[in-house]
Every structure is written in C-alpha cells, then in structure tokens.
Amino acid sequence: MLGPARSRFMEDHTVTPNETPSASAGQEPSCTCPTPPASANPAAAVPKTTRRDFLKTGGMLSLSSLIGTAALMTQSDDANAAIEWAEHFQKNYRLMTDKEKDESRARLEKRYSAEYGKEVKVDTTGPQPGMLMGYALNIRKCIGCRRCVHACVAENNQSRGAKPGEKIEWIQVLRMERGKFEKEKMDHGYPEGLGIQVGGNAYTPSGQVLEGEYHYQPEAVPEKDATYMPIACMQCEKPPCVKVCPVRTTYREADGPVVIDYNWCIGCRMCMGACPYWARRFNVANPVLPKEEMNPVTHYLGNRPRMRGVVEKCHWCLQRTRHNRYPACVEVCPVGARKFGNLLDPESEVSKILERKNVFRLKAELNTFPKFFYFYD
C-alpha cells in the first residue's frame, strides 16, 4: 500500500519543476539574471534548486511515509475517517495543482453528499480573465427589511441553530435614528445655561447619530425616523485581514473577492480583529445546518459547509458569480438597492454607477480600497 502512494507522490514532485521551465520558456530567453522575476501567483513562482529545496525534499520524504500511514488508514471501514485523513494532508488551496484540486473536490463531494443525503457539487472554477467584481449599494433606497441577510443564509449554508453562537449571518443591517434639533435643548449643555463648548443637541440623535441598532424589530419598515445601512465584507483591494493571516489561508482572488480556504484556517481570529468592517464570523460551535435547507451547489472557496473553529465571511456568492449569476442578496432586494457587476466592463451597472452617481467607500480613510461602494441618487 505504501508503494503506490509514494510513487504517486514522487511522480507529482518530479513533474512540478519540469512544468515551470516550459512555462517560463515563453518569456525572454536572454535573461541571465540570477533571480527570476517575482510573480504574484505562487503556483507560477520559479523554483530554485537550493539547500532549502534539498531540505524540503527530505522533509517531504518523511511526510510521504506519513501519507503511507494515511493510506493504511484508508483500509479502515469508516470512509469518513479516510477522507478526513486525506484532508489533513492536503495543501493550501492556492498551492494545489489542478489534479490535487480535483482530488480534494471529489473527497468533499463524497463526504457532503453522504452527510446531507443529496448530491452536493463542490465547484473549483477559477477566476475568469477580464473580470473584476464590484458592488454598489444605494443607501437612499434601503428600507431595512433584512431580506438580503436571510437570502444570504439560504444560499451560503451558514449555521442556523438556536443556541448562542450557532446562528451566523454575514450581512448586518444598521438602523440609524434620524432625530431633530430641538428648541427646548437650547439652554442645556456645557457650560451650564450657555452650551457653547457642548451644545444642548449634542449626544442626542439630532439629524443623525452614528450609534446604530442591529436588533431593531418594528412592525413595518422603513420607519419615518430612521435610515438603514447594510454592511458586509467590502472585498477590499488592500485587505487588512489578508495581511494578518498567519497561515495565509485568506487571500484576494484574481477577480476581486477575498476568500478563505477553510481547511487551512487555524481559527486564530486575527483576521476578525483586523477587519474594520465587522465582516467576519467565527464558528464557535459545531455548525447547525439542516439537511433539507442545505444548498447543494457550492464552491470550494465559497459556501461549502464549514466546520467548527474556522472563520467565514461574504465571498460575493462565488458559486454563482463565477458562473455569471447575480449574488443572492442582489436578487432578493425588494427595492433594487443592491447592484453587482464587472468593474472592467464600462457597460456594467456598477461601472455606470461609478460614472454617474455620487459614491463613497466606508471608512475610506483606512486605505483598504473596498470594491463595495455606497451611492445615492
């Protein structure tokens, strides 16, 4: 059993260096520079045969014996145990070859299909060339009905239990009170009776307050004295969460969204601390996802069911948008406040909004450069 596993591994290993020179052959052949040009794509990075590689090979050889152990484990009757073993030894998604991605996909499909009693698809479609996703939200139109929040849950297989920590929603809708400036408060404030340094209308919702409510539950929305502001992941061009991730499991995909390889997440929650938009959620408890409510169309980096101890967040419905379908929240917004499109296409609705409307980015002063824009008519 050890033999085939090892030979497969060796074969993989010998293939990798062969591939890269052929890929770089198309580049300038006269370049004699000792260090090859850096590439943003880790898979395309040119390998050097150094001491480090030697050590790596040695390490991998010892690792292969571990894989042999894993192969022995596959002899056990419990198919799930075998799959889990294999998952423990898979690479970071960004470093996987297409073959490894396919194997991983097959493993996950098998496990999810058994777990949820229906045929579950795990998509691994990559970014399409010429696509840079962008989002715009008309903040004047939002009525605070929270349909986007629940559409997101229906689409993205979040945990939906009743106990604390078992209910996860990626979109938050913030209600902000619209108060009045009042004549009665003219004499209040500091100094007493004058209110020069601190006027009487301070600390009250006059005009607008910045303290919002997440748990508002009126009979009907929109309320006359309130405005609403939905917030989710801004898919920053310069994401602070990616910077802090110690295992580099969260990263920006080439077509825009910031994604997470859940299998490599160690649950340290550094990204949650780094995110200035409160966009990330942590699976504190074992996720509760009823079989009948599970969405069987999933993406590896998107809405596939998560496990306990990993962070998750909005990924602009990668399983839909990679196949040109609008995200779930856009499709259910009853007032059409949510807009989605390709920023590189001048005819797309988001490009038209950037061209024609007044837009702003949330917390633009932090230089995160979100691709999520708020606008108003």
Added chain:
Amino acid sequence: MKKLAIYTVALALCGSALYTAFAADQPTDPAKVAAAAAEPAKEKEPLVCFEGRKGATEITQRDLKPGWPNVKCSPTTSAALWYGDPYEGTVPMGKMPQLENLPEGHAVVRPRSEKLNLLAMCGTACHNGVGPKANPPTLPKDKKPIPIPTMEAMYPDSKDFQHGRGRIWCLDCHHTTQRNKLVDHFGDPISFDQPQLLCGKCHGDKLRDWRDGIHGKRIGDFTTGGKKRWFVCTECHNPHNVQDGARNRGFAQLQPEPSPQLPRGMKDAKHEKVHPIPH
C-alpha cells in the same frame, strides 16, 4: 412513616403521568388519526410568496428537481428570499428603445397582466368602444375628473388618487378607447407588461437609470448582454399611489425579517437605544 406515604403518593402520581403521556403517543382515537392524516395534506398546499411589494407579482413554490425549489419563501413574512430559477414564468420584454443591442430573448419580464384581474374585462365589458346604440360612448370634453361610483367601487385607489398630486388624471396614462392598454405620447397603446414606456414619459431620468440597471432590479446573468429578468415599474411601485401617501418614500412599508441573534447572556437589545454619554 408519614414521609414514606408521601413518597409513595408522589411515585404513583409520576407513574400515572407517564402512563398518560405514553398513551397519548399512540393515536388510538379515530379523530386523532383523521387529524394526523389531514396534516400532511395541509402541508402540500402550495406556498405562495410575494416578490417586491405585497399585491404585485407572486411566485408559487414548487420543486424544480428534488431538493431544489424554484423559490424559497420567508417563514415569517412570506417574501421571496431565494431564487432557484430566476426566469420562472417570464416572457420576452418586447421592443424597448435603446435596448435593441441585447440578444433576442435576453431581456425577459414576468407578465403583469395575470395579476391585474380586472384587465380582461375592462376592454370588453364596459370600455369596448361600442356601447348601446341609445347611449353611444362619448369622450369627456375636458380633463376634469368626474367621480364614477362603479370605478370607485372597483378601484378604491381612484377615490384618493395620489400620483401627480392632482396634476394628472386617468387618461394621461390609460388609453381612451382601449382600456386594457396604457397610452404613449402619440396616443398609441402600450401593454400593461411594459409600463416603463409609459412612466418614462415623465420620469425620463429614472427610465435612463433603469435602462442601465442603476434604478430598479434585474436578476439572472449579471454580465452585459446576459439573460436577465427585468423588474418593471409597477412590480415595485403602486402606480396610483407611488409615494405611498404622505410617507413620500416611493416604496410601501412592509414587515421586516427577524433580527440577528443576541450575544450570549444578553436578554434584550435595549442598550442599543441608549446614548450613554452624559454631559
């Protein structure tokens, strides 16, 4: 001794309670059996959810394939929350100026006519342009609205007509002789499925934004030229009361979906209503 007696009594009570509980589990009562049989039948009643505003378009839930419904409805508000098939029940939008470049059939709408239940009668029963010989139909001489009890009974909206705040009247939008049609600037009829052609007469800026996908809503394929279902004006706005009376917001009020979970140990969210900084 007294203590022992109390314990025995308690034990007996528990036993009897347990017995009744188990007995209730077995549906021996014929009435109960019937009720149990009727329950699944009740569940099969088709779930209908509304899309934009209440009273406009609706979708009946059904399974496209096992475990894949055409639409998921909210259990609290019965609003459509998720589309399995964004093109359900749609027809081609028809000719639309400046959208000629779209590939054939890539712009679809859900017909409004089926929800307007009076529409089939309007043009045939009363406003058929013929009328009895003794009383041939005449067009009104001026544009002063005259209350017509029959119309007011059928369309309560017409009694307190808000749109335009008294500056427009029925026949600015409805066709004079073909009442199951709307009317454009040239007096030609417009289908009720294409209200954008009518509304754009006055609201040109909104029409332009709608055409570019900025105003209103489209679902399906987001790429330029991809197949989209377009939501037309009247699916979101009530044409007779666009600004929803005095609210002046353009969209009717509706019940919100449930709020997020409270953090562990928190009983209510009253803290959100307090602005705690004293001065």
